[in-house]
Amino acid sequence: MMAEVAAAEAQGLRRVASAAARPRRAPWRRDGRTAFLLLAPTLAVFGVFVLFPIVFSFYLSFQQWNLFSGAHTFVGGANYRAVFADPEFWQVFRNTAVYTLATVPLNMALALGVAVLLARRMRGKRLLRAAFFTPVVVSSVAAGVIWRWVFDPNLGLFNVSLGALGLPAVDWTSNGTSAMAALIIVGVWKTFGVNMVLFSAGLSGIPRQYYEAAAMDGARAWGQFRHITLPLLAPTTLFVLVLSMIGSFQVFDIVFVLTRGGPLGATKVLVYYLYEHAFKYFDMGYASAVAYLLFALLFAITLVQIRAFRNRGAGAV
Amino acid sequence: MSAARLQLAARAGGRVATHLLLYGLAVATVAPFLWMVLTSFKDLAEIFAYPPTWWPERFTADNYVAAFEAAPFGRFYLNSLFVAVTVTLGQLVTCSMAAYAFARMDFRGRDLLFYLFLGTMMVPAHVTMIPSFMVLHWLGLIDTYGALILPGLASAFGTFLLRQFFLTLPKELEEAAFLDGYGRFRVLWQIILPLSRPALATLAVFTFMGVFNDFLWALVVVNSQELYTVQLGLSIFRDRYSTEWGSLMAGSVVATLPVLLLFVFAQKQFIQGIALSGLKD
Numbered sequence: 001m002m003a004e005v006a007a008a009e010a011q012g013l014r015r016v017a018s019a020a021a022r023p024r025r026a027p028w029r030r031d032g033r034t035a036f037l038l039l040a041p042t043l044a045v046f047g048v049f050v051l052f053p054i055v056f057s058f059y060l061s062f063q064q065w066n067l068f069s070g071a072h073t074f075v076g077g078a079n080y081r082a083v084f085a086d087p088e089f090w091q092v093f094r095n096t097a098v099y100t101l102a103t104v105p106l107n108m109a110l111a112l113g114v115a116v117l118l119a120r121r122m123r124g125k126r127l128l129r130a131a132f133f134t135p136v137v138v139s140s141v142a143a144g145v146i147w148r149w150v151f152d153p154n155l156g157l158f159n160v161s162l163g164a165l166g167l168p169a170v171d172w173t174s175n176g177t178s179a180m181a182a183l184i185i186v187g188v189w190k191t192f193g194v195n196m197v198l199f200s201a202g203l204s205g206i207p208r209q210y211y212e213a214a215a216m217d218g219a220r221a222w223g224q225f226r227h228i229t230l231p232l233l234a235p236t237t238l239f240v241l242v243l244s245m246i247g248s249f250q251v252f253d254i255v256f257v258l259t260r261g262g263p264l265g266a267t268k269v270l271v272y273y274l275y276e277h278a279f280k281y282f283d284m285g286y287a288s289a290v291a292y293l294l295f296a297l298l299f300a301i302t303l304v305q306i307r308a309f310r311n312r313g314a315g316a317v
Numbered sequence: 318m319s320a321a322r323l324q325l326a327a328r329a330g331g332r333v334a335t336h337l338l339l340y341g342l343a344v345a346t347v348a349p350f351l352w353m354v355l356t357s358f359k360d361l362a363e364i365f366a367y368p369p370t371w372w373p374e375r376f377t378a379d380n381y382v383a384a385f386e387a388a389p390f391g392r393f394y395l396n397s398l399f400v401a402v403t404v405t406l407g408q409l410v411t412c413s414m415a416a417y418a419f420a421r422m423d424f425r426g427r428d429l430l431f432y433l434f435l436g437t438m439m440v441p442a443h444v445t446m447i448p449s450f451m452v453l454h455w456l457g458l459i460d461t462y463g464a465l466i467l468p469g470l471a472s473a474f475g476t477f478l479l480r481q482f483f484l485t486l487p488k489e490l491e492e493a494a495f496l497d498g499y500g501r502f503r504v505l506w507q508i509i510l511p512l513s514r515p516a517l518a519t520l521a522v523f524t525f526m527g528v529f530n531d532f533l534w535a536l537v538v539v540n541s542q543e544l545y546t547v548q549l550g551l552s553i554f555r556d557r558y559s560t561e562w563g564s565l566m567a568g569s570v571v572a573t574l575p576v577l578l579l580f581v582f583a584q585k586q587f588i589q590g591i592a593l594s595g596l597k598d
Binding site for chain 1: 332335336338339340342343344346347348349352353356363364365367368369406410411412414415417422423424427430433434437439440441442444445447448449450451452454457460467468470471473476490491501502505509526527529532533536537547548549551552555562565566568569572573577579580581585587589
């Protein structure tokens with residue numbers, strides 16, 4: 001976001017400069033109407049399905065709203081109070097937090113490790129990168145179905161492998177803790193390819209001379225990683241961290257297919273809770289309150305992380 | 318051995334270890350897909366045999382036949398392809414028009430509007446989902462193709478991506494065209510778009526994948542089986558036949574194939590698109 005602001009300022013300056021350099025308007029610049037025509041389709045769709053919903057959702061969160069009868073009444077903060085008073089909301093919140101706090105560090109460590117190793121010159125790089133990226137492009141529904149088979153208690157690949165290593169089989173579906181572990185494994189597997197690509201892009205921006213200089217000073221691989229790679233990669237790391245947190249907090253598809261939030265709600269997450277209230281109970285006001293709480297939470301997480309990085313002097317972000 | 322040779326040997330050893338680690342991880346990453354494909358070609362007896370086999374002893378297409386008999390996957394497929402292709406083409410048109418206006422034209426409120434666009438990318442999709450559903454309900458469009466297609470016909474991300482690309486194109490070509498009497502639309506169509514193939518390809522591939530793989534929105538707005546997308550159909554199939562692994566794996570192969578094929582041929586566009594948007598699950 002800081003980058004955006006900086007870009008906005010730069011663009012503003014450029015516009016001032018170009019306006020000064022262009023004293024008269026060219027004859028073909030009757031722009032207003034044409035611009036409107038060009039923007040019209042996007043504005044129409046965007047207005048109806050993005051801008052209106054953002055505002056209306058906020059309004060809805062203060063209403064008791066029945067979708068089918070259309071009856072609605074203003075209830076003030078009652079929806080928000082009801083959400084906070086619902087023990088299930090807190091369980092769902094805790095589940096989502098556990099999922100996020102486990103998935104994000106694992107995901108980032110794996111992605112960074114792979115990106116650093118892949119940054120060297122080697123044969124088969126494209127193939128390897130494609131392999132790591134494949135889970136990203138595959139639908140979450142298919143991924144969920146495949147992993148249910150992999151986690152099958154009797155014949156699944158996972159338990160068979162554990163057995164081959166002499167380890168006891170794990171019941172992945174009927175025990176809450178192992179169901180969450182299964183979800184975390186699938187979550188990391190499904191998304192670390194995105195972070196790998198982002199880290200690779202960040203790594204390619206670090207000038208080679210830094211490493212050459214460090215090598216001349218006798219720094220080994222680990223020292224180079226700690227003193228050059230990590231600090232110079234900080235802006236990318238922040239970006240990846242924020243995106244990963246936001247993504248993890250909104251996990252839904254794999255939960256729906258893999259565990260259905262079970263057993264006994266042990267893997268039910270925030271968006272699942274929102275989905276149920278909106279589209280199973282059709283309680284649009286309540287569900288909108290949940291949606292806005294999610295929005296506020298993600299916004300707060302983003303701000304806190306940006307601030308934390310800035311205080312550590314990790315460079316301009 | 319001299320110190321120099323020892324060092325060389327150590328470096329070679331390190332390189333071998335790196336390769337082993339990376340290839341091992343890569344195999345582990347794609348193992349679930351291999352397992353899916355191989356399972357889908359095994360007969361029932363072999364699927365439920367213990368210990369499990371990797372390579373099918375006898376290849377059979379029975380699971381595919383069973384899956385297509387149990388659920389109209391062919392129909393689901395056509396639905397998914399129709400929706401994904403329509404949205405992709407629609408977005409290419411709407412996004413390039415809007416992006417051109419933002420990149421090249423002067424009009425009041427342009428920058429404000431543009432940053433409003435960008436700002437909405439921060440709002441989670443789940444905030445807009447409920448009112449979007451209600452709008453479609455009021456319009457009587459729930460459970461129609463319209464519900465699957467209309468909300469996808471504009472994209473802040475796509476507009477942003479194309480605008481950034483258009484800004485890199487030299488202005489001189491356009492200015493020459495204006496002097497020849499071209500209008501804005503003709504310039505966009507005949508000069509800008511042909512030069513923007515890489516960006517358009519990235520957006521197309523990326524949008525197609527997003528729509529083809531989408532699940533939650535289809536789950537919310539579609540009820541009738543005739544309108545099921547592949548992902549929705551597979552999810553329902555998973556509920557109904559929860560342990561028929563052969564058919565389920567065949568269904569999963571079917572549901573992943575188009576995007577996987579596209580990925581094989583357009584790896585670069587996928588990776589660019591995702592690196593640009595940082596899209597997650």
